[in-house]
Amino acid sequence: MSVVQMHPAVRHATTTDERKTPIIALLQRVTAIDLPSRQREHGEAAAFQAVLAANAVLTGSFLDTLGAAVPPMSWTGYPPVDDAVYAACAVAYLGSADGTRGWWLHATQRHDQLGEAQHVLALIAPCTCGTYLHVEIPDEDALIVMLDELDTAPGAPVACDYRLRIRSASYADPAHDDFEPPF
Numbered sequence: 282m283s284v285v286q287m288h289p290a291v292r293h294a295t296t297t298d299e300r301k302t303p304i305i306a307l308l309q310r311v312t313a314i315d316l317p318s319r320q321r322e323h324g325e326a327a328a329f330q331a332v333l334a335a336n337a338v339l340t341g342s343f344l345d346t347l348g349a350a351v352p353p354m355s356w357t358g359y360p361p362v363d364d365a366v367y368a369a370c371a372v373a374y375l376g377s378a379d380g381t382r383g384w385w386l387h388a389t390q391r392h393d394q395l396g397e398a399q400h401v402l403a404l405i406a407p408c409t410c411g412t413y414l415h416v417e418i419p420d421e422d423a424l425i426v427m428l429d430e431l432d433t434a435p436g437a438p439v440a441c442d443y444r445l446r447i448r449s450a451s452y453a454d455p456a457h458d459d460f461e462p463p464f
């Protein structure tokens with residue numbers, strides 16, 4: 282194994298003023314950066330990545346169902362909120378029976394115990410009691426079974442005692458008391 286010798290860079294002839302130490306150059310640089318707009322740009326980039334990831338999940342894991350039913354351009358990306366407690370996400374509107382309270386698809390990521398990012402896909406559905414349910418969909422087979430058991434008209438609220446609610450083990454709906462429209 283050969284060792285590459287690192288030669289010091291050839292010094293340019295500079296005046297004393299131009300020769301800044303890295304820490305001075307760094308601090309001058311930082312004061313010139315507009316942090317809020319930089320954070321906004323990071324948030325927008327994360328939202329866009331969430332849209333791309335959502336599309337990839339649908340075509341990769343739900344090709345015969347959601348991948349065929351949800352057009353790729355249906356997604357809206359949202360930046361992380363609450364200091365990234367909630368990661369960036371993408372949502373797609375699935376429709377409504379009454380034109381007011383509808384169903385949504387919600388795609389985001391969370392990290393498992395090993396720190397690996399995992400895609401989390403969920404249905405958000407209105408409940409007859411006025412809340413919104415948030416039900417994770419682990420895979421396409423689970424989605425097919427769930428929709429097959431559902432005796433609700435497409436886009437209509439689900440009955441409050443329906444199994445969809447019982448299945449809702451999501452962190453987002455532990456209390457079944459979220460009356461806010463999701464998006």
Ligand SMILES: [Zn+2]
Nearest residue numbers: 408409410441
């Ligand atoms: Zn309910």
